[in-house]
Amino acid sequence: MTDLIQVLAAADPQAADSANLVETFGIHGSHILMQAISFTILATVLWKFAFKPVMATMEERESKIDSGLKYAEEMKVKLAEAEAEKKRILQEASVEAKTIVTEARQTAEVRIDKSAQEAIKAAEDITRKAQLQIENDRKQMLAEARSEISRLVVATAGKVLSKELSSDEKARYSESASSTLV
Numbered sequence: 048m049t050d051l052i053q054v055l056a057a058a059d060p061q062a063a064d065s066a067n068l069v070e071t072f073g074i075h076g077s078h079i080l081m082q083a084i085s086f087t088i089l090a091t092v093l094w095k096f097a098f099k100p101v102m103a104t105m106e107e108r109e110s111k112i113d114s115g116l117k118y119a120e121e122m123k124v125k126l127a128e129a130e131a132e133k134k135r136i137l138q139e140a141s142v143e144a145k146t147i148v149t150e151a152r153q154t155a156e157v158r159i160d161k162s163a164q165e166a167i168k169a170a171e172d173i174t175r176k177a178q179l180q181i182e183n184d185r186k187q188m189l190a191e192a193r194s195e196i197s198r199l200v201v202a203t204a205g206k207v208l209s210k211e212l213s214s215d216e217k218a219r220y221s222e223s224a225s226s227t228l229v
Contacts, residue, residue, distance in 0.1 A: 146194070197221035197222075
């Protein structure tokens with residue numbers, strides 16, 4: 048190599064200066080070529096076996112996170128819809144229950160008034176019998192009202208619970224409603 052540099056130096060004095068520069072810094076074309084080839088091989092191997100799988104894993108995780116966030120948003124919307132539906136159903140059941148209780152009270156009041164008017168029209172000579180009859184009618188109406196209210200409570204409970212009640216459950220609710228009306 049030194050022979051080549053000397054030949055170049057003799058031919059061109061400016062080339063001699065560059066040859067001294069190459070010699071001073073130890074720049075050799077074959078070494079640079081080998082380093083470029085080594086770097087290219089290293090970069091290719093790293094891309095294929097390191098960067099590419101890592102990038103694929105990152106993209107996969109990112110897509111899973113995105114799908115998880117979308118699912119969470121969908122569930123929030125469905126939960127809000129379910130809460131609104133539950134609230135609406137409870138309000139309807141409450142209104143219906145109030146209507147049923149009001150009608151039962153009005154019916155009971157009408158029957159009681161009717162019995163009282165019939166008792167007033169009765170003759171004085173049968174006052175005792177009439178009073179006993181009124182008392183019996185009142186008890187009967189209260190029993191009917193209790194029965195009707197018990198039935199309505201059972202029906203309302205069935206609607207609120209959204210299921211068909213068994214006969215044991217109906218009996219238990221009727222007894223509970225009757226005992227609270229006493």
